[in-house]
Amino acid sequence: MSLAQRRILLGVSGGIAAYKSCELVRRLRDLDAEVRVVMTESATHFVGPATFQALSGQSVRTSLWDEQAEAAMGHIELARWAERILIAPASADVIARLAHGHADDLLSTLCLASAAPLYLAPAMNQQMWAHAAVQANLATLRARGVQVLGPAAGEQACGDVGSGRMLEPHELRDALLASFGDGALARLNVVVSAGPTFEDIDPVRFIGNRSSGKMGFAVAAAAAQAGARVTLVAGPVSLAAPAGIARRIDVRSAAQMQAAVLDACAQADIYIAAAAVGDYRPAEVAERKLKKQAGADMVLKLAENPDILASLSAQPTHPFLVGFAAETHEVANYARGKLQRKGLDMIAANRVGEGMGFETADNALTLYWADGEVELPRTDKAALARQLIAHVAERYKTARA
Incomplete structure (x- = not known):
């Protein structure tokens, strides 16, 4: 299996599952993918940008108002660079903002400005996942062609048990690998x-x-x-x-x-x-x-x-x-x-x-x-x-x- 020279933009939103995204970057890099990471402000409270920078070998973007990067329209450059955009974890807040077309931070702006296929790996409390508002937002995104990966069911950090766990890094890696259609059953x-x-x-x-x-x-x-x-x-x-x-x-x-x-x-x-x-x-x-x-x-x-x-x-x-x-x-x-x-x-x-x-x-x-x-x-x-x-x-x- 290889993702050599494939360009993956990983969005990380706020949630305890952000720690799994560190392992995801490593697994993508093991398959020779090029990975760039964009974090929401909330995500930085769970994992520091320096961690993702060390794992990806690329600088991490956290703000739409980065003067040095935006001098060259950096958010447009990133949007054009990506072949796939994966948001993992995708919080209920990020899902809602994407469903309603918001562009008030770097990650949501990139998603609107890019033609790359968008994948979401939801991660949230089981009651939140089951809420009608979350499910309605996901239905809207699916209708637009957004691929929703998971979530899995099991024990959660809050102590609840149920659906809402982010898929494991190897599962998300394999989903991205399959999306490029290079396998033995490609196009079937x-x-x-x-x-x-x-x-x-x-x-x-x-x-x-x-x-x-x-x-x-x-x-x-x-x-x-x-x-x-x-x-x-x-x-x-x-x-x-x-x-x-x-x-x-x-x-x-x-x-x-x-x-x-x-x-x-x-x-x-x-x-x-x-x-x-x-x-x-x-x-x-x-x-x-x-x-x-x-x-x-x-x-x-x-x-x-x-x-x-x-x-x-x-x-x-x-x-x-x-x-x-x-x-x-x-x-x-x-x-x-x-x-x-x-x-x-x-x-x-x-x-x-x-x-x-x-x-x-x-x-x-x-x-x-x-x-x-x-x-x-x-x-x-x-x-x-x-x-x-x-x-x-x-x-x-x-x-x-």
């Missing part, structure tokens, strides 16, 4: 489905499975890092959208997932079916909570869910299809059977149960295609996803040659 549209599906029994109960969505989200992130424009169709999971994906569609049931996937795949080059879609659903959904009857068994009649991969494969034209097979035994036989039966281009098989597959931080896969296979040994899911994407890219190019 990729759809990834991830997570479980839930099928309602009544307003209280449902049938589901143990998929956490971590593997599918890692695959979506890896595809974005490889330069693809990624649409992620996600079942009911508590995971933040990976950095760099173009679109996330949240669904609950198998039927909803099928509708979303078929719609997204109309313009897709590759579809990776990493979701654990339920095979069955209740034939009828009760309008009221079903009550327990003492001494009586409950019989639940099930109906078969649609087969998303098979419905795509049956179409005259369809994307390159990558399936997943999670099995408890005879993994190779079941995976190869599914590959042939559903007309897939590739299938990724893994054993589940006994600490493998679902609800784990790592995994192992065996990839099968018509005339070959390869083992991907057990490792963390992010690393495994990158290996998978490399093989998908190779097989896609071979199939389309």
